[in-house]
Amino acid sequence: MDAGAECEFRYQPDGWSKPYRFVGLRSEKPREEREAEGAEQYQLFEPSQYKYRVFVADMNAPIHFVVWFCGQRGVAVASLGDTIMLMKLGKTVDAMSIRELVAYYQRGVGADDDASRELRVRGEAARDELIRMLGATPAAKLRSAQTETILNILQFQFPSQASFEAVERLRSRAADPRVQEGLRDDAALLRAHVSGRQNEAWWVEHRKLSSSERRLHYEELLLESSDPPDRVFFLVKAARVALEIGNEAKAEAYAREILATPDLAAKCGEGVYYGNHVLGMLALKRGDVASAKRHLIESAKTPASWVPLYWPIPPQTFLAYELVGLGEREVVCEYLDLCKVFSKKDTMIESWKAAIRAGSTPEFYQDWLKANTAEARARKKRRDMSSNASPSRSDRAK
Numbered sequence: 001m002d003a004g005a006e007c008e009f010r011y012q013p014d015g016w017s018k019p020y021r022f023v024g025l026r027s028e029k030p031r032e033e034r035e036a037e038g039a040e041q042y043q044l045f046e047p048s049q050y051k052y053r054v055f056v057a058d059m060n061a062p063i064h065f066v067v068w069f070c071g072q073r074g075v076a077v078a079s080l081g082d083t084i085m086l087m088k089l090g091k092t093v094d095a096m097s098i099r100e101l102v103a104y105y106q107r108g109v110g111a112d113d114d115a116s117r118e119l120r121v122r123g124e125a126a127r128d129e130l131i132r133m134l135g136a137t138p139a140a141k142l143r144s145a146q147t148e149t150i151l152n153i154l155q156f157q158f159p160s161q162a163s164f165e166a167v168e169r170l171r172s173r174a175a176d177p178r179v180q181e182g183l184r185d186d187a188a189l190l191r192a193h194v195s196g197r198q199n200e201a202w203w204v205e206h207r208k209l210s211s212s213e214r215r216l217h218y219e220e221l222l223l224e225s226s227d228p229p230d231r232v233f234f235l236v237k238a239a240r241v242a243l244e245i246g247n248e249a250k251a252e253a254y255a256r257e258i259l260a261t262p263d264l265a266a267k268c269g270e271g272v273y274y275g276n277h278v279l280g281m282l283a284l285k286r287g288d289v290a291s292a293k294r295h296l297i298e299s300a301k302t303p304a305s306w307v308p309l310y311w312p313i314p315p316q317t318f319l320a321y322e323l324v325g326l327g328e329r330e331v332v333c334e335y336l337d338l339c340k341v342f343s344k345k346d347t348m349i350e351s352w353k354a355a356i357r358a359g360s361t362p363e364f365y366q367d368w369l370k371a372n373t374a375e376a377r378a379r380k381k382r383r384d385m386s387s388n389a390s391p392s393r394s395d396r397a398k
Contacts, residue, residue, distance in 0.1 A: 005025070005026040006023070006024065006025050006026070006063055007023075007024045008021060008022060008023045008024065008063065009021075009022055010022070020056050020092075021056070022054060022055070022056055023054070023055040023056075023063055024052065024053070024054050024055075025052065025053045025054075025055075026051070026052055027051050027053075028051075056092060093114050093115065093118050094118055094121075096115075096118070098119075098122075098126055098129040098130060098133070099133070101115045101118060101119055101126075102115070102130070102133070102146060102149050102150060102153070103146075105119075105149055105152075105153060106145060106146075106149050115153075116153070116156070116157050119153060119157055119158075120157055124158075126158075127154070127157075127158040127160070127162065127163065128162070130150050130153060130154060130158070131154070131162060131163065131166040133146075133150060134147065134150050134151070134154075134166050134167075134170060135166065135169065135170075137170070139173055139174075139175070142170065142173070142174055142176070142179045143176070143178075143179055143182075151167065151183075151186050154166065154167070154190070155186060155189055155190060155193070159190055159193030159194060160190075160193075160194065161194055163190055164187060164190040164191060164194055167183055167186045167187045167190060168187055170183055171183040171184065171187065177307065181233070184226075184230055184233060185222060187226075187227070187230075188222040188223075188225045188226045188227075188230070188234065189221075189222060189225070191225040191226070191227075192221050192222065192224075192225040195225060197221060197224060197225055198221060198225075202221065205217070206218075212244075212245040213245065215241050215244075215245065216238065216241045216242055216245060216247060216250070219234065219237045219238045219241050220238055222234050222237070223235065223237075223238050232258055232261045232264065232267060232268045232271050233268055233270065233271075235254050235257055235258045235261075235271070236258060236268070236270045236271055236274050236275070238250070238254045239251050239254035239255045239258060239274060239275065239278045240274055240278065240316075242254060243278050243281060243282070248282055248285070251278050251282060252278070252279065252282055254278075255274075255275045255276075255278040255279045255282075256275075256279070258271045258274070258275035259271070259275040259276070259279075265301070265302065265303055266303070269302040269303050269305075269306030269307075269308075269342070270306075270308070272298075272299065272301060272302045272303075272306075273299045273300070273302050273306075273308075273315050274299075274315075274316075275299075276295040276296070276298040276299035277295070277299050277315075277316060277318075277319055279291070279295045280292045280293075280294075280295030280296050280299065280319045281318060281319055281322075283295060284319070284322055284323075289323075289326060289328065292319065292322075292323065293323065293328060293331045295319070296319050296320060296323060296331060296332070296335050297331065297334060297335055297338065299319070299335070300335050300338035300339050300341075301338060302341070302342055303342070304341045304342060305342075306342045307342070316365070317364035317365050317368070320332045320335055320336075320364060321361065321364060321365075324356060324361045325361065329356045329357060332356060333353045333356055333357070336349045336352055336353055337349070337353075343368075345368070345371060348367065348368075348371055352364065352367070
């Protein structure tokens, strides 16, 4: 046991059937960890010099055995805050319902490990209850913290065909493209588990790679595990990551496969934009400005209904920026006119075109991001005002 100090006491929180033994440990943090955190103290019970752990048990064994046993059994509490939470619940982890374990898992900082161990102990019964909870989630709450937590638990604790089918059912109910995109990733990762692609050999190879190479390795895992109709969406991610990390051969291969997808515009606006964006950037690297200009124009020929998945984050504009720097100002203005179809930002685009023709280079991405963020805040304000103006249920009953 690595604790520098220890204490214990017996306490019966309200609602508990009897007193339990509380064991507290204090250990000094390594110098590197203290320096990384800095000197300012943000936590009430954990100054930067020490770590604290609290264990709740019902046995009279020596402290070192209690610590070992609790760690194996999964009833160790990661922090004093989690201990207080358990006191308020009046339960230990092994007495929690599945719904309570999901809420406890959300706390993180060790609580997720404790909840995970307990859920695994309960096995398929826990998995089936999580799937039932997922199926009962209203459409309006598909992006809630609880839904995300259940999906995480199913992915990492219960990767199975049943979990995969549950995610697919949820996908069929999702209307928001951003929700669909997240569930598409969840489904592909579960496929990777179930099919055996993400096995020990995959992890061995993964650990040998640099941090940038790991990004592409992971995206390629999802790509190869995806359902054929979804492949183009994962190709977009793989192509973008390959370009970012400098793997030009893969970036080009993935981008060309994207653009060869039948009915691409109808299936994936992201593919139209980024397939051409990647090839245009690669053309610039080769000094082929004519091809770069052609791909810039083609990238903006997305459907009018296209909304970038990570909106309000705008689509990448590196290619346009680079071409302005090379003096290709008119082709960039033509590209911006085409972007009006999906951006709905005619005024801002006209100001950009005027600046470009006057010899300046606008900050496309930053300006676009600021405009999108301001619009999102305005929409939220309008919704809040509308909600506050609506009569409450009690008012309507009067």
